[in-house]
Amino acid sequence: MKRYDQLGCFPQWVLSDIAGTSMSTDCEMSNILGTYANTLYMPEQVTYEADNTLSLPIADLPFEMTDKSSWSSVLPMFWTRQHVLEWISYHVEKNEWDASTIDFSCCNMDGSMLWQLSREEFLTLFGGLGEKLYNHISELTSSFLSDWKQLSDFFPEDVQFDNPQDTYSQISSSDADVDVELSYIKASLNDFTSWDMPLQSSIENEYFQTYSPSSDGSSSGVAVNSPQSEGYGGSESDLERTDSKSDLSVDTSNFDESILKQQKRKRGRPRKMSKDSRECLESKKNKHSARGSHLWEFIRDILIHPELNEGLMKWEDRSEGIFKFLRSEAVAQLWGQKKKNTSMTYEKLSRAMRYYYKREILERVDGRRLVYKFGKNSSGWKEEETLSNRS
DNA sequence: GCGAATTTTCCTGTTT
DNA sequence: CAAACAGGAAAATTCG
Numbered sequence: 001m002k003r004y005d006q007l008g009c010f011p012q013w014v015l016s017d018i019a020g021t022s023m024s025t026d027c028e029m030s031n032i033l034g035t036y037a038n039t040l041y042m043p044e045q046v047t048y049e050a051d052n053t054l055s056l057p058i059a060d061l062p063f064e065m066t067d068k069s070s071w072s073s074v075l076p077m078f079w080t081r082q083h084v085l086e087w088i089s090y091h092v093e094k095n096e097w098d099a100s101t102i103d104f105s106c107c108n109m110d111g112s113m114l115w116q117l118s119r120e121e122f123l124t125l126f127g128g129l130g131e132k133l134y135n136h137i138s139e140l141t142s143s144f145l146s147d148w149k150q151l152s153d154f155f156p157e158d159v160q161f162d163n164p165q166d167t168y169s170q171i172s173s174s175d176a177d178v179d180v181e182l183s184y185i186k187a188s189l190n191d192f193t194s195w196d197m198p199l200q201s202s203i204e205n206e207y208f209q210t211y212s213p214s215s216d217g218s219s220s221g222v223a224v225n226s227p228q229s230e231g232y233g234g235s236e237s238d239l240e241r242t243d244s245k246s247d248l249s250v251d252t253s254n255f256d257e258s259i260l261k262q263q264k265r266k267r268g269r270p271r272k273m274s275k276d277s278r279e280c281l282e283s284k285k286n287k288h289s290a291r292g293s294h295l296w297e298f299i300r301d302i303l304i305h306p307e308l309n310e311g312l313m314k315w316e317d318r319s320e321g322i323f324k325f326l327r328s329e330a331v332a333q334l335w336g337q338k339k340k341n342t343s344m345t346y347e348k349l350s351r352a353m354r355y356y357y358k359r360e361i362l363e364r365v366d367g368r369r370l371v372y373k374f375g376k377n378s379s380g381w382k383e384e385e386t387l388s389n390r391s
Numbered sequence: 392g393c394g395a396a397t398t399t400t401c402c403t404g405t406t407t
Numbered sequence: 408c409a410a411a412c413a414g415g416a417a418a419a420t421t422c423g
Contacts (some may be wrong), residue, residue: 250397293421295398328411339420341399349409354413369407369411 076137079111088126091136097129115141295352296361298321298335300374300381321374321381329368 071083071090079087086105093098107125115137122130302309303323312331316322325331328346336344353372356362360375374381 148405160402217406339398344399350412352398353415355398 015241074109074111076117076140079114081110081379084109084111084114088133091129091133095129095132102129103124201289233375295335296356296374296378297380298338299331299353302334302376304381304386316371318383321378323366323372325370325372325373 026211048381071079071087074083086375088102088107101318102125117134118136119130122134124130127131209319299313301313312327313323313325315322325346328350332344332346332349335349336342353362355366355377360377362378363373363375365371365373379385
C-alpha cells in the first residue's frame with residue numbers, strides 16, 4: 001500500500017513569507033519554491049497528520065504570492081532580479097510547471113540581462129518552460145513597441161530607422177516571427193538605453209521613471225500593456241506559437257539592411273552577464289544532463305534550501321556533509337513526482353542511494369538509520385559552494 | 392539503434 | 408514486529 005503521509009505540511013517559509021519576515025533573497029527563493037511545493041504537494045493524495053503544527057491545506061495556498069503586479073508594471077528590460085524571479089514564478093505556477101526542473105541559481109539576473117537572452121538561451125535555462133517565457137517577454141516588449149513608436153520623435157538621428165513606420169507595420173502586421181521582432185526591438189532599445197543623456201532629462205516620460213540600477217523592486221512603474229495587448233492570460237495560440245527558427249538569420253527579407261546591422265552590433269561595451277548566468281549556460285551546454293536531474297542532486301537541493309527542506313530532511317553535520325531523512329516517504333514521493341513516477345518509495349530510493357556508495361557520491365554512515373553522508377564525488381552542498389546562491 | 396550511466400523494481404536476508 | 412539496511416539481478420530510462 002502506498003503511503004502519502006507527511007506530505008500535507010504547509011512549509012514554514014510560506015508562513016514567514018506571508019508575515020513578510022523573510023530576507024529579500026530568501027523571500028525571492030521562497031516565492032519560487034512556493035510554487036515548487038505547490039506543484040509537488042498534491043493535496044488530494046495526502047492525509048494530514050495531527051501533530052503537524054504547521055499544516056494547512058495546500059488548497060489555501062495564497063496565490064497572491066506570485067502576484068504579477070510587481071513585474072507587470074515595469075518594462076522587462078528594467079526588471080530587478082526580484083521582478084525576474086517573480087515573473088518566472090508566475091509562469092511556473094500558471095503552467096503548472098515542475099519547478100524542480102529549473103535551476104534557480106541561474107535566475108540571478110536582472111531584466112536587462114534576461115531580456116538579452118536568445119530563445120536558445122531561454123530553452124537552455126528553463127527547458128520547456130523557456131518557450132513560454134521567451135514568447136511572453138517578447139509579447140510584453142512588443143506591446144511596448146507600439147507605445148514606444150510614439151516617442152520616436154525624441155530619438156536622436158542615429159537611432160532612427162530608414163523607414164520606421166513601414167518597418168514597424170511590417171513587423172506587427174505579419175504573423176511575425178517573434179524572434180525577429182524582439183531582436184528588432186532589442187537592437188533599437190540597446191541604442192536607446194545607451195544614450196549618454198540622463199534618461200529622465202529630456203523625456204519626463206513614464207517609461208523610464210522606474211529605471212534605476214539599484215532599484216529595490218518596489219518601483220511603481222508603468223503598465224506595459226498597451227490596449228491591444230492580450231494581457232497575462234495570454235492566448236494559448238500566442239503562447240504556443242511555434243518557433244520558426246530563432247536566429248537573426250531567419251527570414252530577414254522583410255527588414256532593411258540597416259536594421260540587421262543594428263541587430264548584429266550594439267554600440268559600446270556589451271552588458272556583462274553575471275558569473276552565475278555564464279556558468280549556468282556553460283554547464284548546461286556541456287554537461288551530460290542538467291543540474292538537479294540526479295537523485296543525489298535532488299537530495300542536495302532539498303538540503304541546501306531550508307525553505308523547501310522544512311521537515312523533510314536535515315543536516316546532522318553540515319561541514320561533514322552528514323544528513324538525515326526526517327520524512328523518508330515524503331522525500332521519496334517528491335522524487336517520484338519529479339520523475340513522474342507515482343510508485344516511488346523510500347525503499348527504492350534508498351536502493352539508488354546505496355549505489356552511490358561505490359561511486360563515492362555518498363559515504364556509508366553505519367549504525368544510524370536514515371543517515372547518509374556526501375562523499376568526495378558529490379558537490380554543491382558545502383556552505384562555501386552555496387553562498388553564491390543565497391546572497 | 393547502441394552503449395553507458397543511472398536509476399527502478401523486485402527480492403532475500405540481516406539488523407535495529 | 409515494523410522499518411531500515413544490504414546488495415544481487417535484471418529491466419527500464421535517458422542521453423550522447
